[in-house]
Amino acid sequence: MKKLFIVFILLGILFFTFFGECFSEEEIPIGMAVEFMDHAASAYISHEKGWFEEEGLKLTSYESYVTGMALASALARGDIQVAYMCLIPAIHVYANAKVPIKIVAGTHKYGYGLVVNPDKIKSIKDLERKDIRIGCVREGGAVDVLFHKVIDKYELDKEKVLNNIQRMNPPKQILAIKMGKLDAAFLPEQWATIAENFGFKMLLMSQDVWPAMQGSVLVVKEELIRDHPEVVEKLVKISQKATDWINQNSQEAAEIVAQQLQEAGGSLFPVEIADIDTKTEITPEVLLRSMNRLEYTTDIDPMVVQETIEYVAQLGYIKSSFKAEDILDLRFLEE
Amino acid sequence: MPAIKLNNISKYVCKNINLEIFNKEFLVLLGPNGAGKSTLLNVIAGLIDYKGSVFFENKCIDKLPASKRKIGYLFQDLYLFPHLDVFSNIAYGLKIGRKKPNEIKYRVEELLQMLRIENLTHRYPKELSGGEKQRVALARALALTPEVLLLDEPLSSLDLQSSKYLRRELKQLQRTLGITTIYVTHNLTEAEEMADRIAIIEKGAIEQAGKVEEIFFYPKNEKVSEFIGAPNILDCNGFRILGKGIAEVDCRGLSIIIPDEGNKIKKIAMLPRDIYIAELKPPGPDVNRFKGIITDINISNEVVRLKVKTGNINLLAELPHHIFKRMSLGIGKEVFLIFKLRKIKCL
């Protein structure tokens, strides 16, 4: 009887030690989604370097998504509180799906390009030709919106060009380029740079078409800001830290991002596409070249955001325009 | 109207059948189920292949297709075309024959009148009663003015009353139109009432063909006898005329009143179904009523046959199933036998 009593006491001590330790800090579950692109380099760097854990942020999930649109759907639907995604899909999530989100920081500017088969396409006007096959993501994606900018800027025949578009996601476009089934492709980085490996040439970059275009942004759910503003502050701080580090250590950053993308790609894609972006194609050299085409900065210009919102509304992708302040919450950035 | 001759016809159960049907006669092909009755009809109609030959007026018609044999066929279960109304059903053969519309209209209306179904012209088969369907099917069979009419158990699905009524009509119609008719049935009463001649068919062979009386009172063999129910034949003596068309004879102790046909009678015959059975003494004069004891009961598909002993005579009586069920008859039970005067056949 005495022995039993002692055993119980010991168990009780162990129990409280273990669970007490667990209960000592209030842990907030953070589901994170990142784009499968070097646009989200700051997320990949932070994750690799363990900066989230250092700040006491426990990621309950960390998922990659091939396109911004796929990520947007997941954000609207599931247990994701934080996302590194392109600005334009974030606008759709907010305006169309009415998900209560806020953009708390930028991640980069630019980062999209039009690559073409130089034998078939010499100038931008060639895109109108009937025999040309152009790859592009689905309507509403950042690249699609940029494409409309290209049509506007170069006064292309909208109907002719849109008729030539074949909608598919970036990895499929690369596969199609490899198989000779596309003559041009409008792609986000790193995919645009990868396409150059197959003889395609960069005809246009986003910088040429839309100066100051906001690339991706750091998005959080409103409830996270409301309930745990300190977490959001930490996330912004980590993003800033990672962005600065990328700008100072571009070579090493490229290596880390390449490795992270290879790992993520292995589980994301079926075999024939995994081949493209894993060992063979997403190399540090490719990533370095690609990342040099982006401007990594957490700065975000509300006027550019407003301009984007209005353009997307003009295209009919959202029902009506709204104020950029409604989707922005940059106080953590300013601090 | 042709006489029909079947020469060594073999098909399915039928083996080497020879049969003659006379011009304008109403021949009843009588036999149990599976005897080959419908097969013979189909052979005559040309609807199935067969071995042997069929002659119409001594002309071999084996090579003639069904559509050219000028036959009207009324099928068992009728098979009125469900998707056509009464008018169109009757007119079907006429339309196929490319008759002019006014000819078709005239002929159909004639048939509708003949069979008294004018009020059914635009109805569909599913809206008709059993008797109405029969008439429509008959009208359809007669539409092309056939030379031979084949009727395959046309009244089998009708109730007793309708069946009785239609039987008479059919016979009347056949007489009026004078069509050579072959009527298939397993029902003895129908056969007896309608036939000019009867051909008994059993297990694919014609056992006997002849007039009604021949078949019923002079069955050729046991098979026929078994099928029709062997008649009760009694030797008589002591013939005494009573006047008013009746006479009295003594048949082994039974005093029986019979129709006086002017001759001295040595034998009388009664069909089993013409001997009536009652559990209680029937009312009325005590003529041709005898007590008897049931010695055997044989229940078959068609009827219930009872052996009854009265005095020292064993008689065979027959009752329809539904009447037998209503009575409580068993072996050893005492019953009353009634011999109907008109049903006694003097031989």
Add this chain to the structure above:
Amino acid sequence: MKIFRKLIPGWGVVPVIIFLMLWELIARVNLISGHFFFPPFSMVVAEFYCLTANGVLGKNFLSSFLRVLIGFSFGSIAGLLIGILMGWKSLIDKALNPIISLIYPIPALGWLPLLMLWLGIGEILPIAIIFICSFFPILYNTSTGIKMVDKNYIRVAKSLGASDREILTSIVIPLALPNIFTGLKLESGMAWRVIIAAEMVAIPTGIGALMMKAESLMRIDIIIVCLIVLAAMCFIFERFFLFLETRFTARWS
């Protein structure tokens, strides 16, 4: 009482109205908050009006409609003809049945990858899919209907002087109509379900493609409009064949 009786045929509408009212209420009250946006019925109606007014719905609907019409018409006619042949002539049935039995179970959409490679992504692709979707079931129903016609009707018609061809056209095919209409009714609705799926996967125009665009833009109201259009078209097509079936067979079937 008379007014009551007059209303009775319309009472089937009442559950629908209640459903719509509940939908409006639940969406307005935002009962499913935090997750996916659930637009109220009135918003869907408003979007329907917008899409109609700006021609987007009309254009995409017309694409889908024409594909279904052409594919279904050709598929049905081919299915009917070959079904009649197979039902009527046992030799043809014996020759074709093994092949048909192998191909029939393949779902229409299963043909999509192969046809995409063979035909490319043009108008012929969706029409071919609808053709396949319609052809096999209608062939099967027609052939079964023909075979199920009681042989005694054929004997009767023969005895009345009809030739084989006349028997087929005046007796057998009409009696097979109930089966044939069953096939047409089922497949007319199925054609719409298949075309939407084909357009979602492979074709850039049509109601299915519009749904995919709406999905990528997270425009749930547009998705619901497309679903309503799909439901309405399935209903209308099936009703049309039901009407024809009633017209031709109700009196006797």
